[in-house]
Amino acid sequence: MFSKRETLTQNIAYMGIMAAINVVFVLLTYFVPFLIFLLVFILPLTSVIVTLYCQKKYIPIYLIATIALCMIATINNFTDTLFYVIPALISGVCFGLMVEKKVPSIWIIFVTSLITTGLSYAFVPLIQLIYQQNIIDIFTKILKIDDAKYLAYYIPCFFYLISLIQSVLCYMFIKAQLPKMGKTINDNNNNIFTYFAGILLLFLHILFIFVYPQLSYLFTMWLIYFSCFIFVDLLLKIKVYIYIVLGICLIAQIVLFAVFYPSVANPYGFHLISISPVLVICLGIVDNYLFENNTKIK
Numbered sequence: 001m002f003s004k005r006e007t008l009t010q011n012i013a014y015m016g017i018m019a020a021i022n023v024v025f026v027l028l029t030y031f032v033p034f035l036i037f038l039l040v041f042i043l044p045l046t047s048v049i050v051t052l053y054c055q056k057k058y059i060p061i062y063l064i065a066t067i068a069l070c071m072i073a074t075i076n077n078f079t080d081t082l083f084y085v086i087p088a089l090i091s092g093v094c095f096g097l098m099v100e101k102k103v104p105s106i107w108i109i110f111v112t113s114l115i116t117t118g119l120s121y122a123f124v125p126l127i128q129l130i131y132q133q134n135i136i137d138i139f140t141k142i143l144k145i146d147d148a149k150y151l152a153y154y155i156p157c158f159f160y161l162i163s164l165i166q167s168v169l170c171y172m173f174i175k176a177q178l179p180k181m182g183k184t185i186n187d188n189n190n191n192i193f194t195y196f197a198g199i200l201l202l203f204l205h206i207l208f209i210f211v212y213p214q215l216s217y218l219f220t221m222w223l224i225y226f227s228c229f230i231f232v233d234l235l236l237k238i239k240v241y242i243y244i245v246l247g248i249c250l251i252a253q254i255v256l257f258a259v260f261y262p263s264v265a266n267p268y269g270f271h272l273i274s275i276s277p278v279l280v281i282c283l284g285i286v287d288n289y290l291f292e293n294n295t296k297i298k
Helices: 008-031 033-053 056-073 079-100 105-131 135-142 151-181 192-211 213-236 240-263 269-297
Strands: none
Touching (some): 008 056, 105 135, 151 213, 192 269
C-alpha cells in the first residue's frame, strides 16, 4: 500500500483509490453530518500520501479529478467541497512536497495549517455569495456560541486550531510510515529561524493588539506554537539550570496572570498567557546562542 508508484498505470490506479476515498467520505457526510469533523482530518492525509508515493507530474490530475468528483457528489450544494475539500487537498500536497524537500517539521506543520486556514476563510464569502449561507454563523450556532461576546476574537483561533490538528495528525501518520521507504522527516527544529519566528511573532502580537485586535489572539496562538517546540528542545537537553529556570517561568506565569488579569480590559486579559512562551523563547536564545558560544570560545 505504502510504496513508490513508478508506472503510469500504478500512479493512476493509486490516485484513483485515494480520490474515491475522499468522495466516499464526502458522500457519507450527507447521511451522517457529524462525520464532517472526521472528514477534515482524512482529506489532507490522502493528499500527503499521493504526493509522497506518486510521481509529481500526475498530482495536478489527482487534484482536478478529486475536486471534480467531489463537486459532482455534492452537486446540490458545493459548500463542503469549497470549504473542506479544496483547502485540505492543497495543504496535503504542500505537506508532502515539504517533507520531500526536508523542510523542518515545525515549518511543515505551521505552513500547511496556515494554508488550510487561509483557503477556508477565502471561500467563506464565495459560499455566502452563491448560497446566502455564512459558514461561520453556521458553526457558531452548532456550537451554541453565536451570542458569545467577543466572538470575532476567537473564531480565527478556532479555525486555525482545526487546521493545526489536521497537520499534526498528518505529521504523526507520515512520520510512522516514511521509514518503510527509507525516508525520514526532518525534526531538526532547533535553528535560528525558529527563534527569529518567535521574536517576530511577539512583535506582531503586540502590534495587532493596537492595529487589528480581532486577530491578536491568532498571533498569541502562533507564539505559543513555536515556544512549545523550543520548550521540548530545552527539556531534552537535561540541564539542571534549565529545569530550574523553566520552573521559575511557570511560577511567574501563574503569579503575573493572577495579579494583572483583573485589571486588564476585556477581551485582552487572556493575552497574559503569552508571558511564559516569551520567557521560554528568551531562555532558548540564551542557552543556544549565548552560553553555547561562550563555551566554544573557552
